[in-house]
Amino acid sequence: MxxxxxxxxxxxxxxxxxxxxxxxxxxxxxxxxxLVSDPSESARPVAxxxxxxxxxxxxxxxxxxxxAPQRRLEVLRDFRDSVGEAQFRKLFGRYFAPENxxxxxxxxGTHRLLxxxxxxxxxxxxxxxFVELDGRFVMDDVQSSERxxxxxxxxxxxxxx
Numbered sequence: 001m002x003x004x005x006x007x008x009x010x011x012x013x014x015x016x017x018x019x020x021x022x023x024x025x026x027x028x029x030x031x032x033x034x035l036v037s038d039p040s041e042s043a044r045p046v047a048x049x050x051x052x053x054x055x056x057x058x059x060x061x062x063x064x065x066x067x068a069p070q071r072r073l074e075v076l077r078d079f080r081d082s083v084g085e086a087q088f089r090k091l092f093g094r095y096f097a098p099e100n101x102x103x104x105x106x107x108x109g110t111h112r113l114l115x116x117x118x119x120x121x122x123x124x125x126x127x128x129x130f131v132e133l134d135g136r137f138v139m140d141d142v143q144s145s146e147r148x149x150x151x152x153x154x155x156x157x158x159x160x161x
Contacts, residue, residue: 033153036105036112043112043130043137044102050128050139054092057085067131068141075141094120106153111140113150115157125161127154 036042046065053062059080063073080088094100099119106113110132118124129140129147140147 033106033108033113033150036107041107042105043114043128043132044105046130046137046139047102047114047128051092051095055089055096057089066139066141067133072139072141094118104157106150108146108149111144111146111150112137113153115154123161125154125158127151 050062050065053059053065054076057080059073059076063069063076066072083091095116097120100121101117101119102114103117103125104113104115106115112130112132114128114130116126116128118126127150129150130137131140131142131144131147
């Protein structure tokens with residue numbers, strides 16, 4: 001290495017290698033989304049409605065608020081059967097504990113992601129996905145590019161939590 005003005009000058013190859021390594025370790029950029037702050041644009045009311053149904057064991061009512069209700073009902077029944085009725089209700093009722101709260105709502109077009117900070121569970125982050133259909137939000141149980149982007153937003157938040 002040569003010295004210019006008292007400072008060491010790194011060879012161009014070293015700088016290029018350092019830049020390449022930095023690029024490899026940089027986390028994937030979050031997809032473009034906007035934060036929802038206007039309650040009239042929020043999926044939160046339907047999220048709470050669904051959680052109330054689930055905490056009460058009303059699987060059919062919760063599944064009816066999905067864009068794939070039959071599939072959602074099957075998933076809910078399978079989960080309830082695996083953990084038992086009482087535990088199922090308890091798990092969904094926990095969302096109403098004061099330590100648990102929505103910390104972010106992200107939107108990409110008509111799709112929404114609610115991010116919950118589950119304070120009573122070591123501040124784990126949980127996500128709920130919604131889509132607006134005919135002027136009303138429903139659970140988003142159909143894969144799409146928007147939902148995949150919102151899943152990356154949640155993964156990024158979990159890494160940085």
